[in-house]
């Protein structure tokens with residue numbers, strides 16, 4: 001039994017010492033051994049330090065999956081900085097909020113993202129470095145007190161600091177901030193400590209029997225906890241290999257599975273429905289791999305069964321959150337029960353409480369899921385109020401509704417907060433409604449989630465036009481308005497027009513009535 005590392009860096013460097021020549025990362029034509037990734041990450045750390053990064057300062061990662069993402073991520077930790085994760089689809093308003101809320105000092109991005117970032121950099125007084133990952137990037141424009149440079153120049157121009165701070169990171173040090181929304185207002189930064197990440201990774205790798213022999217095919221975006229907090233950290237901890245892709249592509253995943261080096265695949269349900277469709281067009285089936293895992297959104301019984309029939313394997317479904325990483329899992333050995341998210345990971349606890357009394361409920365009764373353990377986050381960044389309401393003593397209120405069977409399996413049956421999960425991405429109706437209400441042609445609006453065959457749930461907006469402007473407002477205009485102001489995955493898949501919205505006696509829009517009405521019409 002090894003002692004538990006106190007930080008992600010220690011988990012990684014322990015594997016570097018144990019397996020220096022072993023491959024940790026494959027990406028397109030590139031391969032990195034643990035020793036090579038360590039060298040690259042240490043260079044990032046030295047350069048960040050040389051550029052003035054101090055312990056506890058925030059560095060945003062706003063880029064697509066690449067080895068740079070992973071090396072910079074480790075480098076930020078080695079330099080004792082805090083990583084801020086940013087979805088690559090975010091537009092100016094989302095970026096402005098997150099970069100300023102987190103007080104980001106440096107941002108590491110790529111050439112494709114730079115034009116969006118460029119709009120706002122002059123409004124970020126704390127931001128003093130932007131590093132662009134690109135081979136032929138030439139910054140244009142004037143930036144007050146801001147240095148913008150490409151990755152190679154950043155690495156070469158900054159004098160090397162060979163000796164990094166010898167003080168090791170502590171388990172209580174904040175490692176990263178992941179933005180996630182609540183029922184109201186702006187998204188909040190969930191602070192995860194190194195201890196949270198390592199403890200959860202120990203639990204996950206133990207439960208899923210993850211070992212140094214594994215090769216994880218990773219197509220999930222690295223800017224979410226699913227890809228980064230589970231996929232990457234688990235691989236560092238176990239000394240296994242990540243076969244990283246820029247993005248998910250069903251044909252590419254299928255071809256890779258046929259080659260036979262993959263032992264694990266982690267995905268959201270949309271990826272599994274696309275893999276089923278891919279398999280239906282192919283004559284050959286991949287050999288069994290050790291483990292297929294699904295999470296971030298509900299996996300339907302139909303997908304579970306179709307996948308089992310075509311691939312000869314049962315998907316293992318688990319349940320997680322940005323604030324708590326992984327909470328519950330179906331067993332690796334033992335019954336994988338479709339429609340359920342299984343049992344708590346080792347060393348972690350869960351329970352169901354009554355929504356009103358907050359008292360624990362008996363098996364079979366539906367209430368809010370609460371979780372407790374070393375994986376539960378430190379709190380919301382600079383938001384004591386939200387942190388206080390998120391906890392019931394040391395139990396974290398997940399905002400998910402569910403029940404537990406008498407043999408301990410949990411089923412998620414709904415959500416206490418309004419949330420649409422589209423292809424594994426969370427969309428908060430309130431955020432889309434606020435953007436649409438600013439449109440001069442819209443009088444009232446309600447955003448609801450309806451079933452979707454590929455995405456699981458889709459964003460649907462029901463619009464009441466301003467009477468005088470109703471002729472100028474059409475579906476394209478509503479979608480265009482959203483796309484300009486929000487990440488593209490938040491845009492409506494359907495726009496429905498209505499003369500009025502159903503309201504209760506207090507004037508609140510009755511979304512359940514809208515949902516029932518439009519679900520019947522689907």
Ligand code: MCA
Pocket residue numbers: 089219220221224225226227247248268270271295296297319320321322325326422423424425455487488489490
């Ligand atoms: C992309 N698009 C979407 C979505 N993804 N629209 C709605 N919902 C989506 N999820 C839109 C884009 O905006 C774009 O629109 C068009 O689809 C094509 O974009 P592309 O990137 O090519 O899409 P895709 O490759 O088809 O993406 C589908 C996907 C992706 C592979 C399922 O959404 C994905 O990787 N999802 C996983 C998200 C994830 O990791 N979630 C974990 C968070 P246009 O062309 O009009 O601009 S939850 C978490 O971390 C907790 C801990 C947990 O439990 O896991």
Ligand code: AMP
Pocket residue numbers: 180181225294295296297298299317318319320321322323341398399400412415421426
């Ligand atoms: P995020 O805040 O992006 O981390 O999203 C976390 C939310 O995703 C959870 O609160 C759940 O609502 C949802 N979620 C994650 N895994 C599952 C799952 N296996 N089944 C249903 N919902 C899930």
